Amino acid sequence: MEQLIKELESRARTLRYRIVKMIGPEEKGHLGGSCSIADVVTALYFHKMRHDPKQPKLRTRDRFLLSKGHAALVQYAALAECGYFPLSELDTLKELGSRLQGHPDMMKLPGVEANTGSLGQGLSIASGMAAALKLDGLDSKVYCVVGDGEMAEGQIWEAAMAASFYKLDNLVAILDRNGLQATGRIQERFNTNPVREKWESFGWHVLEIDGHDFAQIIEALDTADQVQGKPVMIIANTVKGKGIPFAEGVASFHNGTMTQEQFARACQLLEAEECEGR
Amino acid sequence: MKELNPRVVYGETLRSLGEKDQRVVALEADLGGSTMSCLFERAFPDRFFEMGIAEQNMASFAAGLAIEGKIPFIHSFAVFASGRAYDQIRQGICIGNVNVKIVGSSSGLSDFGDGATHQSIEDTALMCSLPNMTVLEPMDAAETEKIVEAAYRHQGPVYIRINRNDLPILYPEDHDFVIGEPVVIREGTDLVVFASGVMVSKAVSAANQLAEMGFSLKVVNVSSLKPLNAERVKELANGVQGIITAQEHSQLGGLASIITSIFKGDGRPIETIGVADRFGQSAKSYEDLLQHYGLTEEEIVASAQRILRR
Incomplete structure (x- = not known):
């Protein structure tokens, strides 16, 4: 387990490094929300999920969707590191004609399961996928990351009702609870709390973890496998911008711009940690 | 002239598609008695999803079913099917060319009693403006059957406008409906x-x-x-x-x-x-x-x- 956690921590640093490099200096990019969920995404792609980069449409794979589609960078980094497409393609992010769109596009990039980005919709799509898998008698899981700002969308609660009504225990939602929406603290701007009670009252099995602690992440994902008759919500308490000191907990880095200096500092830090980790 | 109700023929056609193909599923937002998806529900309860009065979730949920290989038909009044769920249709269905069939029932002014909130005289404009979308409007019950079958065979999103009331049968019996052809x-x-x-x-x-x-x-x-x-x-x-x-x-x-x-x-x-x-x-x-x-x-x-x- 210790060895696994070390490996995953190193992977997560690499993903954050790729995210920083993809955005680059003096360019806008969704740094904060990509870094807050980076550890969960790492645990899913490099440990938990059954998937094969060589057969991205394999029927028996587990599915991963970002309902908060603006965190696409972390998924792109994970997919490239897994070998879904060449790492060099990460440099084409948001370029005209690139497969790496500002928000995930299933038509363009292998490994992307649905078009998300208009907030509130991904959890419904994930629920429909989970329902189809049940109809077909497959035991694949559908993992779906939801944002805490996104919880203000009414459709999230429509999906919450539908998934519990249809007993979609093959659906695991992970709430990236970083406490910040684009314009400030969720508690002050538009409070979506209390979170746990809401999901429980909607009929979900709720777990709550530190979203940057791999032991807790792995344990929660394993616990989710045991739950029957209910969808699972893992509330992952996270820090927006995690791993990038100047961006941690800073709302403006939701879709922020790094100065040349900040960019250099972030690269240096993540590279140094990377060497240390190995 | 003989008159028949397009909605009833719609429901019967969907049911026969369901008999033929296990991939066909139906989703409803509590209007099954009007849209006539109730006929499918009775025949195939396991492939019928009552989604409650929640058209937005219904559209996105159907996208998920279609991505996994099902052929979902979603139902509501045309005004809600096209308008209430417009963004879900645009983002989750059309951008990805996802194989969802959207049935806008009681289209136009045909829900005469319910007034402006329930009538749909903008849906063609909304749906035609979406890339990848096919938009079909049968003129009678006989053509409804042909159109629903064509929509089922077509790979990609389709919006169908269906009238609530009995309409005279005009469709030439020996004619096969082809998408795109007047x-x-x-x-x-x-x-x-x-x-x-x-x-x-x-x-x-x-x-x-x-x-x-x-x-x-x-x-x-x-x-x-x-x-x-x-x-x-x-x-x-x-x-x-x-x-x-x-x-x-x-x-x-x-x-x-x-x-x-x-x-x-x-x-x-x-x-x-x-x-x-x-x-x-x-x-x-x-x-x-x-x-x-x-x-x-x-x-x-x-x-x-x-x-x-x-």
């Missing part, structure tokens, strides 16, 4: 009317009236609003003096706009019949509403006379 319902030489839905039967009545006056009106059914074979449309207007369009829809963004843009620069007069830029309202009968908004055979005859007098 169909001549009645030959004519002086003028042509391009019509869809309930307005096709009004156009045929108008053609009868005009014939008594000594004029010949060709009636073309444009049930495939998008895609539409523009070359064929032009060909069908060869030799006529003028063009008329008729749809139970806003003049903006519906058949009026579609046909007018095809004949841009043509020079011949074009008359468009549709709802002027305003909402519907309640009425005691469907015919009262159609009269009030000028969706009548008399209006088609008057349009024809205006062109012929020029």
